[in-house]
Amino acid sequence: MAEAPREAWITGIGIVSCLGEGLDAHWQGFADKTRVIDAESFPPFIVHPLAPIDFDKQIPKRGDQRQMEPWQRIGTYAAGLALDSAGAKGNTALLGRMDMIVAAGGGERDEAVDAAIMSELPKAAKPDQFLNDRLMSDLRPTLFLAQLSNLLAGNVSIVHGVTGSSRTFMGEELASIDALQITLGRIASGQSDITLVGGSYNAERSDAVMLYEFGGYCLEGEFRPVWEREPKGGFALGSLGAFIVVESRTHAQGRGVKPIARLSAATSGYSSRTNPHGIENELARLWTRIAPALTLDGAAVISGASGAAQATAAERQFLSQHPELPVRATATLIGHGIEPQMVMNVALAAMAVNRGTLFPPCGGASFEQPMERPLKQVVVTGVGHWRGEGLALVEAVD
Amino acid sequence: MASTRDKSGRPVVVVTGMGVVTSLGAGKEDNWEKLTAGKSGIRAIKRFSTEGLKTRIAGTVDFVPVDPLTSPALAGKLADMAAEEAVAQSGIGSKGQFPGPLFLAVAPVEVEWPQRMEVAKASGANDQVSYADLIRAAASGRFKHYHDRFQFSSVADALLTKFGTEGAPVSLSTACASGASAIQLGFEAIRRGETDAALCVATDGSVNVESLIRFSLLSALSMSNDPPEGASKPFSKNRDGFVMAEGAGALVLESYEGAKARGAKILGVLAGCGELADSFHRTRSSPDGKPIVGCMRNALDDAGLTPADIDYINAHGTSTPENDKMECSCVITVFGERAKKIPISSNKSMIGHTLSAAGAIEAVVTLLTLEHQRIPPTINYNIPDPTITLDVVPNAARDAKMQRAISNSFGFGGQNVSLVLALEPA
Numbered sequence A: 001m002a003e004a005p006r007e008a009w010i011t012g013i014g015i016v017s018c019l020g021e022g023l024d025a026h027w028q029g030f031a032d033k034t035r036v037i038d039a040e041s042f043p044p045f046i047v048h049p050l051a052p053i054d055f056d057k058q059i060p061k062r063g064d065q066r067q068m069e070p071w072q073r074i075g076t077y078a079a080g081l082a083l084d085s086a087g088a089k090g091n092t093a094l095l096g097r098m099d100m101i102v103a104a105g106g107g108e109r110d111e112a113v114d115a116a117i118m119s120e121l122p123k124a125a126k127p128d129q130f131l132n133d134r135l136m137s138d139l140r141p142t143l144f145l146a147q148l149s150n151l152l153a154g155n156v157s158i159v160h161g162v163t164g165s166s167r168t169f170m171g172e173e174l175a176s177i178d179a180l181q182i183t184l185g186r187i188a189s190g191q192s193d194i195t196l197v198g199g200s201y202n203a204e205r206s207d208a209v210m211l212y213e214f215g216g217y218c219l220e221g222e223f224r225p226v227w228e229r230e231p232k233g234g235f236a237l238g239s240l241g242a243f244i245v246v247e248s249r250t251h252a253q254g255r256g257v258k259p260i261a262r263l264s265a266a267t268s269g270y271s272s273r274t275n276p277h278g279i280e281n282e283l284a285r286l287w288t289r290i291a292p293a294l295t296l297d298g299a300a301v302i303s304g305a306s307g308a309a310q311a312t313a314a315e316r317q318f319l320s321q322h323p324e325l326p327v328r329a330t331a332t333l334i335g336h337g338i339e340p341q342m343v344m345n346v347a348l349a350a351m352a353v354n355r356g357t358l359f360p361p362c363g364g365a366s367f368e369q370p371m372e373r374p375l376k377q378v379v380v381t382g383v384g385h386w387r388g389e390g391l392a393l394v395e396a397v398d
Numbered sequence B: 001m002a003s004t005r006d007k008s009g010r011p012v013v014v015v016t017g018m019g020v021v022t023s024l025g026a027g028k029e030d031n032w033e034k035l036t037a038g039k040s041g042i043r044a045i046k047r048f049s050t051e052g053l054k055t056r057i058a059g060t061v062d063f064v065p066v067d068p069l070t071s072p073a074l075a076g077k078l079a080d081m082a083a084e085e086a087v088a089q090s091g092i093g094s095k096g097q098f099p100g101p102l103f104l105a106v107a108p109v110e111v112e113w114p115q116r117m118e119v120a121k122a123s124g125a126n127d128q129v130s131y132a133d134l135i136r137a138a139a140s141g142r143f144k145h146y147h148d149r150f151q152f153s154s155v156a157d158a159l160l161t162k163f164g165t166e167g168a169p170v171s172l173s174t175a176c177a178s179g180a181s182a183i184q185l186g187f188e189a190i191r192r193g194e195t196d197a198a199l200c201v202a203t204d205g206s207v208n209v210e211s212l213i214r215f216s217l218l219s220a221l222s223m224s225n226d227p228p229e230g231a232s233k234p235f236s237k238n239r240d241g242f243v244m245a246e247g248a249g250a251l252v253l254e255s256y257e258g259a260k261a262r263g264a265k266i267l268g269v270l271a272g273c274g275e276l277a278d279s280f281h282r283t284r285s286s287p288d289g290k291p292i293v294g295c296m297r298n299a300l301d302d303a304g305l306t307p308a309d310i311d312y313i314n315a316h317g318t319s320t321p322e323n324d325k326m327e328c329s330c331v332i333t334v335f336g337e338r339a340k341k342i343p344i345s346s347n348k349s350m351i352g353h354t355l356s357a358a359g360a361i362e363a364v365v366t367l368l369t370l371e372h373q374r375i376p377p378t379i380n381y382n383i384p385d386p387t388i389t390l391d392v393v394p395n396a397a398r399d400a401k402m403q404r405a406i407s408n409s410f411g412f413g414g415q416n417v418s419l420v421l422a423l424e425p426a
Helices: A022-032 A062-066 A068-087 A092-096 A111-123 A127-138 A143-147 A151-160 A175-189 A204-212 A249-254 A276-292 A307-319 A341-355 B027-038 B071-090 B113-122 B129-138 B144-149 B153-163 B178-191 B209-217 B256-261 B290-302 B321-341 B355-372
Strands: A008-017 A038-042 A043-046 A097-102 A167-170 A196-200 A241-250 A262-271 A299-303 A327-329 A375-381 A389-395 B013-022 B102-106 B172-173 B195-202 B247-255 B267-277 B312-314 B404-411 B415-422
Touching: A008 A022, A008 A068, A008 A175, A008 A249, A008 A341, A022 A127, A022 A341, A043 A204, A062 A151, A062 B355, A068 A151, A068 A196, A068 A204, A068 A241, A092 B290, A097 A151, A097 A175, A111 A127, A111 A204, A111 B113, A111 B129, A127 A249, A143 A151, A143 A375, A143 B247, A151 A167, A151 A196, A151 B267, A167 A175, A175 A196, A175 A389, A175 B172, A175 B178, A196 A341, A196 B013, A204 B129, A204 B144, A241 A341, A262 A341, A276 A389, A299 A307, A299 A341, A299 B321, A307 A375, A307 B290, A327 B290, A341 A375, A341 A389, B013 B027, B013 B071, B013 B178, B013 B355, B027 B129, B027 B355, B071 B153, B071 B195, B071 B355, B102 B153, B102 B178, B102 B355, B113 B129, B129 B415, B153 B172, B153 B195, B153 B312, B172 B178, B178 B195, B178 B247, B178 B267, B178 B355, B178 B404, B178 B415, B195 B355, B247 B355, B267 B290, B267 B355, B290 B321, B290 B415, B312 B355, B321 B404, B355 B415
Parallel strands: A097 A167, A097 A196, A299 A327, A299 A375, B102 B172, B102 B195, B312 B404
Antiparallel strands: A008 A241, A008 A262, A038 A043, A167 B172, A196 A241, A262 A389, A375 A389, B013 B247, B013 B267, B195 B247, B267 B415, B404 B415
């Protein structure tokens, strides 16, 4: 095992969010600082709704679409975009040995069924039997599969034919931090030649707002950039899908594919959140693995800061120690999509280094500085709202 | 002395600690005794009313008190018990300091009905309750504990805190193959040289009313409620679905080199892992069996073995009409004429289908099978299915000479994982 680690290239990207679909729409959206928010549906909380998408373009069978709740449709769509972008779509032999790691949460509830049961159950003569009867008669049999965490991967296998392997990681923000770390480890060591990695999130759902607001994490009231949400803090959940194709350089060259960027590092960490400096210490530990590769005049940070009070304050404190690196917190524009967020930001980093320019500050002018010089490297950060940290390094390929 | 590297120069991975909890009991000893005695852990569900339900049985773990009971709380407790047993047996690290990462297979987590009703009540909404009311109640700040409880990462967080595993934990789900995937991830990390040890845990405590009904609505569950212990009957002609069950399995994986260096007792070798996804259907296997066949072959290839090297098959064997038929035909494809001579048995006949935990629990049982040179039976095999022509070790445990075994796990969403397990070479 003395062989040198293999270089990993990002050769395909598929992203959708409130800014639209694909790299050009996102480039434009970040250039224009387009603000797409929905403050009406879940008052007083704010979410970033998905841009209108014609799902037929990536999920041609309506029967397949009907088997999916929105989060699965968003993800299956984004995965299709990524495979198109990597020149892999429809290449049965390649897809048959392509690995897949999906970062997933749980799916949507049927809110109408839940509301009817919640309303009537307290009045039922036999509440237990009432619940049984109503769930048996009102739950759609297919809803289970449309919610089930590993069925986004299952749908990507069915719709796009990716079958080399299929793994679904969970654990909120850590899901895609872990997914990237293991994807890169497997490619660098030769355990995989090509991996589709990503996930999706549907923010336009009450059960998600409820779950995160249990912990007081949702952004309420007036919209503000991620860095300007203190003291309560809060994230605006964002509907988004993000998949990337990561491939060994040799494998990509063998099939004549050009890189969008290099995935040079993907680290994961886990701080003690009861330690007041736990997050900063953990980020500092991960930073030491990336720092030797950084050339400061061409590097920037694309931050996964969500606005969650403790996580974002600690990350800001940490990044303040590296003032030479301009920072962009993308969640100001696209919101926080929990599980796939790290992959989304790696995709945006790949886009930026590929174009050689960092997009303008997203908001929070005092902290996000313009960057005029050419961009060659991006450190991507991910700090979970409750648990987990990660840093990745994305570099331009000369 | 056996080599610590395989033919490709990769570290050989061994098992040095194992733990298990099922409806049969806690610990390897108790489970092994009952599994080889052909005892069933399936019983009538007492945890909630089954009035009006078609399936009223499960392999619930009722002897572990958890209050308040939620699926992640029970899953966490079961995982803790299994991991405790595994780590203690391995003797690795020191208390609260496990020298490697945690890979945890865990069922999807969501707010459950008792909690949803509690929040609904707290909202003060009268008559019609909507999610807007729940969100308002959530914003009161009175339910912060439910945020923490219903995060997917909460189960791993508790394990990491107690056992002191290194780095970020990986929580994963590959449906009913999850337990095997957790082991595979640990195996790969050791092979990459990233770590010398990994704690691989798989747990499931999902027998709650809505989960049971969801599987029931997919027509996946046995409705043979009476007697409960007769319901799970893999490979029988009258099999009519699987039986939901709870439990946890844990394995301490180590590099052979590291384990030998610290003088650890080697419980077995994880010789290879195979995986192949199926793009045919959300719940059904491809009729040509290619993904399952390819999965088993990938595992054998990964182990550098051929079908002739396998002495026992620990079946996925769910007791659904489709799974058992497919698994049988795929075993025949992979093992050819020899298939009929290789004993294959289903632990699920006794412990039910422990879903996310099954792959790890069955890996533990497979290693016990090799250690004891004795095969736990497939019980409830009273009406043979003439189309299943394998030696299913019917109804009674049997001694056999075995060096290597394969353990299969298949799941909804086209998930297939096979593990090849072996005794330590002399």
